[in-house]
Every structure is written in structure tokens, then in C-alpha cells.
Amino acid sequence: MLPRNYSSYSLALFIYFAFARTQDALALLCYTCRGLCYQNSKCNCYTGMCEGDYCFSIGEYTESGSMSVEKGCARKPTMTSVGCEYQGKPTRLLCLCNGTNFCNENPLSGGSGSNSHAVSCYDCQSGSYDCSKQCRGDYCLLDTMTKEQSCGYGLPILPFHYQNNELLPPLIDSSDQSITCASIAFGDSRQQFICACNGSYCNNRMTAREDPWTRIGKRYVTCYKCQSVTDGYGQSACSNGTCIGEFCVLKVRNSNWPKSVYVHTAGCLNSSRSALVTTGCNQRWVLDAKEEIDCACRTDLCNADLSSASRSHAEKMTNTHLALLFIVVPLVLAYFTE
Template identity: 30%
Template sequence: MGSCESSQCFIEKKPTEIPGSMKITKGCLRRTSRRFMGCEYDHFSDHILCVCDGDYCNDKVVMNTTRQKYVTCRECSEKQPDCDSTCEGHWCHEDMSTGASGCGYGPPALPFYYRTPEIFYYRNKVCITLSRGAGKPRRHCICSTNMCNTVYNFQYNMRDREKESSLRSRSLTMSATDYSIPLQTCYNCETNTQDATAMSHTTNCRSNRCVGHYCTYAAQRHTSKNSMGRSNMVHAVSELQGCMNVSDKTHIQMGCSKKWISDEYEEIHCACHGNLCNSDSLTAASATWLRVIHVVIPFLISFLF
């Protein structure tokens, strides 16, 4: 009987660890990455996400009837990146760092991008490189034609990973494919805690930096309930800050999107442009608005005069 207030609602259906059992979750969205309302597959063939406008519109899952073409993709795990297996889906994906690949379903999904078929209007392959926290940079690609995710070469990427281990921040910069975007210096940090104090970073973590086209910020928060059923304590917080390089800047979702379930769970994803703009979600969101103001106001002045 819980409720929340926002401009959009969601309901999602996905499998649990128990075979044949599905989990239904309902809640609120703000600035969702979905461009279109309704129910569609969410990356996986057994995961459905519905987005809607209106009070209590997230009552049930009603799948859209729109037909989508299928493409054949390479399907390999990180343990066997050079396998010969294939699958059929709506689009293909590949982790260029590990060789893991497979099929995607529903709107094309790439971190910090809008989820819309329009992402493939001008090119059939889009890639990003992410450096987040202490991990090595990873390059993710999605594409829309048959067997388009077969570029991976295991020996080449072994040499790439050796370079990344010694020059992690620089390797992210060198992997840039769109040189028209100025590079930003960003926080490169990962924190996980069972305490709400995770939202204020340690000195050591805040001293880490990376360089890329955009800065990114992601956070999750879980709360526990007391005997009266009310959320009263944050018991798990995680944050990821880092850099992102892109091959196409057309459909990047600048600013912050938020997903939450009453007062129990909160998930935030932000992309921003500006040095050290990813210190927290408020800074990332305000950096985006300032950028819009700096671009729009001079244009309006020149138009008027």
C-alpha cells in the first residue's frame, strides 16, 4: 500500500533466484532514460519495464504490441570470449575489455544514454569507455546489424589491459573517438558502506582523478523499516564516480535520473560536463543546468539583437 510522488511511475517484472518465480516492483521515476511510455523489454528477454504518466498508472504490466526486427549476434561469456555461439535479439552488445557479448531486447541500452531506437539512426554502432572507481576502464558497445559484435580479439585486448593497468587514466583518454568534445577532470572513486556517512567521501578516495569526455556519478541507497513499518535508517549506501568517453554524443542523458520505491530504495545516475562536476548528484545536476544557461542565453541575446 506504499506510494510516492513524481512525474512518472514504473512497474517492472523480472525473474528471481527461484526458477519460475517472478518479482514485481512498483515505484517512481524522475527524468527516466526511456524516451517512450509503455511496457517494453528491459535489456533481457525475461525482464519487462513499464513507464507511465498519471496517478497510480503503474497498476499492471501490459506489453506493447509494436513489432521489432531481430538480428543475429555473437553470444559469449567472459570465460569463453572466443566462442562460436549465437543468439537472436533486437540489438547486439559487447564488452570490448572482456569479450563478453550477447543479445539485447527492447530499447537499446547503454549506460548514461537515453534508451531509444533513435540511437541507431545515424550509425549502427555506438561505444563508450567507462573508468569508475578502482577498476580498470571498460569499453562497452551496442550495435544493430547481424553479427556486428564480432570485433573482439582476445590477444589484442590482453595487450590493451596491460597498458591500462599502468596508465589507467591516460588509456581512457587515448581511447577517445570523438575529438570534438573537450576533456574533463573528474573524481574517480568507489565507496560502499552500511552507514549513511558514505555520502561524504574519504580524503583518499576524493584525491583520485581520471580524464574523459564526461564525468559520471551513480549511487544506490537502501533503508530498513522499524516495527511500525516506517523507513527509519539508511543501512546500505554505494557510490561510483568516474569518467566516460564516447563515440557519439547525440543521445547522452545529461543531468541526473532517479528511480525509487517509496522510502525503501533509491537509485541515481548522472552524467555531467565540467571539471569535478561529479562530486554528488546535486553538483552534477546543477552543472548541467549551468551549461544550458551558458549556451541558451547568448543565443537568445544574439537572436534578439
């Protein structure tokens, strides 16, 4: 309990810092490496280290039964809890931790997918509209850009969205279905429409559609829609096109292996569950060889570059903190001055 004679100024500062704390974890040391692990051998690597808010390990099984593995550091991940989670398919697994230094030392373990795989889905990649192949998973996926219908495993996942159970609300009965769709217009002329749903055969190309009523009353912003690819060590943004959407998005891929290339892609995003879009920038990097950054922001032309996309989110958080300050401080001051 604070003393009654605390000055108003000191008390205000105390309250502000108490409520304005960010949720970022303390910086951790993590193993960072990439490699190929084989059956009956310990799947691990210790060739480097990095510092971040989280440590991650990501692995994908190959046709030969081996697993390609990457380890590194992350900031503001889309997974909302630590642990291991499938990345849409049972052969690809992402593990996230932040408990102790080098917590990504341990081998990857299974994700949270149910063992029943109770949802039946279409499973085709040919692009035909008469898909007869089927699979069973935890939810269904439809990607109109790749013309792929498939099963999803574990927690549902969509680009630029948090990966959690809120993405697909539970079904009321066996005839019900939940569906979440995202449409993305990228600067390289790609138009992506991807849906996740949890009703049987809900990923039919003819029927999987976003509910148009979800667009009513939404706020839209103007965004850059362009792409810049730079060889070598130069990094270049772009600003030669625009689009309109609920969110501006920015993807940056920076790689020094097998050759140096920097790809900056900007565009627009619309979502049927916009509250689950991950505003701000999330980042993963491995050694000095690979960096992936995905940003979403909600002010005009905020996807000009990484600094603008991050600043837009930071300003929103600051405004939230200030609003909270103006509400809480008078109440507490009234209590201490009684």
C-alpha cells in the same frame, strides 16, 4: 496576441518564461512496492505511494517462471517516451508512464522489440575468444568487463545514454552495421567497455572497437575517480582520485533492504555518440528501501556530489535559455515597436 502597448520589460519577462520552461512533468502520485508475482495471478501491488515526475514498473522473470516486480517514482528517466521497453533482454521489462496518478497500477506488458529478431549475434559468457553459441535479437551487445556477448531486445541501451533508436542508426544494406561504444572508468578500479551494434555477429571481441576518428576534436574534462561505501545511515562522497574523459559520471546506490548501505561511485565516460549521453541526474526509488541515481556532467570535477552534478546541468540549461532570450527578444521587440 499581445497588445501593442505592452511594456518592453513585461514583454521580455513573458518571452523568457515562455522559452525557459523546463520539460519536467507535473508531480504524480505513484504506487511503490516490491514483490514476487506468480503465473496465473495478477501481477500487482499497492503497499505504498510516492510522488515523482514519472511512475515506473520494472519486472524480471525468474527461472521458476515467476516475476519479481518493483514499482516506484522516477525523475528524468533515460527512456525518451512513455510505455514499456525491454532492458537489454526479453526477461527484463521497464514500463514508464506520466498520464494520471497511479498510472503504474496496470500489469507490465511487452516491449517494442521486433518479432523478426533479424540480427544474429554471438551469445557467450565464458570469456573465450572462440565463441560458437549464437542467438537472434534486435541488436548485439558486447561487455568486456563481464566478458559477455549477447543479444539485445527492443530499443538499444547503454549506460548513461538515452534509450532510443538514434543510438543505432538504421542499416543501409545487409552488409552494413552501426555500432555505438562507451568506455567507463569507475572509482572501484573497474574499466568497462561496452558496445551495442546491429550488424550480424558484430559483437565479436576481436573486431568490435570504437572508431578512433570519433575522438578527434572532442573536449575533455577532469573528473573525480573514486568510490565510497558507507554502512548505516551516513552518506559520504569521495575525492581521492581523478581521471580525464568527455563526461564525468556519478552513480549513487542507497539501500535500506536487506541492510542499510550507501555507495558513491565516481568516474569518467567516453562515448562514440556523445550527443546521446544523458547529462544531469536521473533517479528511481522504491518505497524507503531503494534509491538509484545516475548522473553525467561536462565540467571539471562536476561529479564531486549529487548537488554539483545536478547544478552543472542546470547552469548549462540556464545559459541556453539566456542565449535564446538575447536572440528572440530583439526580434519580437522590433515587431511590436514598428
